[in-house]
Amino acid sequence: MNLDTSRLSHAYITDKNTAEIIAMAALCSSEDTNKPCYNCINCDKIKRHIHPDITYIKRFDDKREILVDQIRDIKRDVYIAPNEADKKVYIVYDADTMNRNAQNAFLNVLEEPPPHVVSILVTTNPATLLPTVRSRCIEIFSNIKTDAEQNNTEIDKSLLDDFIKSIGNDDLLLTQCMFRLEKLDKTSLSAFLTAARQRLAQSLRNTSNRNCLLYAETIITNAEEMLFYEVGSGHIAGMMLASLISNKEVT
Ligand SMILES: [Zn+2]
Structure with a gap:
């Protein structure tokens, strides 16, 4: 799967595998507009989960929900310029476990993001996200099925x-x-x-x-x-x- 990065959006709702591809496409340093190349230094670091411009947000093991404080950390961090790539990517796993407060906090990031920011919400169930959040994201789902x-x-x-x-x-x-x-x-x-x-x-x-x-x-x-x-x-x-x-x- 490749994306035309000249039309990259600043926010997505998607599944876990696609999230990684979008992140790669956003940071890929290949000259081609069809990204990711899967080979450049940025793609390689993302595959190994060691790229400094990707922040992974997930629920703490002992918590039911993603906490609003975790989202507030992102809100501060987005204004810091990327380290190595041209963009920064935030991937929120189990985004449906953000409670209403956390989702509302996230809305600020979605509403006026600095141009270098791409947010990716990972969920199998986009219907559980607030309509205001969904309306600001592009939804891409390959073939998610419930159990x-x-x-x-x-x-x-x-x-x-x-x-x-x-x-x-x-x-x-x-x-x-x-x-x-x-x-x-x-x-x-x-x-x-x-x-x-x-x-x-x-x-x-x-x-x-x-x-x-x-x-x-x-x-x-x-x-x-x-x-x-x-x-x-x-x-x-x-x-x-x-x-x-x-x-x-x-x-
Ligand atoms: Zn690449």
């Missing part, structure tokens, strides 16, 4: 929506969801639980209902464990219903 898609398992999207909506809010809807859930076979239930956990993790960013959703996450982990030990869907649905209904007091 469920890779396993060719259909997820009942309406069940997933209803389930997430019901947590801590609507016991009747929750009960109806669990009646639907107990009819799923093992593969579908497994895919559903994975998807539900991903959705909860995303919802955690913008909610006043945080404790409740965190609790729901542990219940889903318990359900996955039960499934692993071949407990039937009916029992799992019953456990989830009992746990999540009584969870109302947790919030």
Whole structure:
């Protein structure tokens, strides 16, 4: 894959592999406009992850989210000129784990970046980023698939929506969801639980209902464990219903 660097944007949302190619294209010192060349000193250093003009931002191991302070560090750093290349690149891994504050802080970088700055947000799920962030970036995705898609398992999207909506809010809807859930076979239930956990993790960013959703996450982990030990869907649905209904007091 090559990019026409005469038309390079200052911000991208993309997957991990493409992020590296864009970074290389931005810093590549080849004379050709089709970059990267994969051979020059800049390309080589990027391949080895030792280029001083690339900053990698990721979540700390013990944290759920990328912290707003990590983004504030970037905001200061962008004004410092590049070391070796003509541009500087910031790659934010798991960009969907930036909470709302961090994303808003990042908006400043996206709105008026110095001309030498290229920002790349890496995520498999751009829908979880604020629309204001997305609107300032070019989205490039090759062939990202969710786990469920890779396993060719259909997820009942309406069940997933209803389930997430019901947590801590609507016991009747929750009960109806669990009646639907107990009819799923093992593969579908497994895919559903994975998807539900991903959705909860995303919802955690913008909610006043945080404790409740965190609790729901542990219940889903318990359900996955039960499934692993071949407990039937009916029992799992019953456990989830009992746990999540009584969870109302947790919030
Ligand atoms: Zn190169």
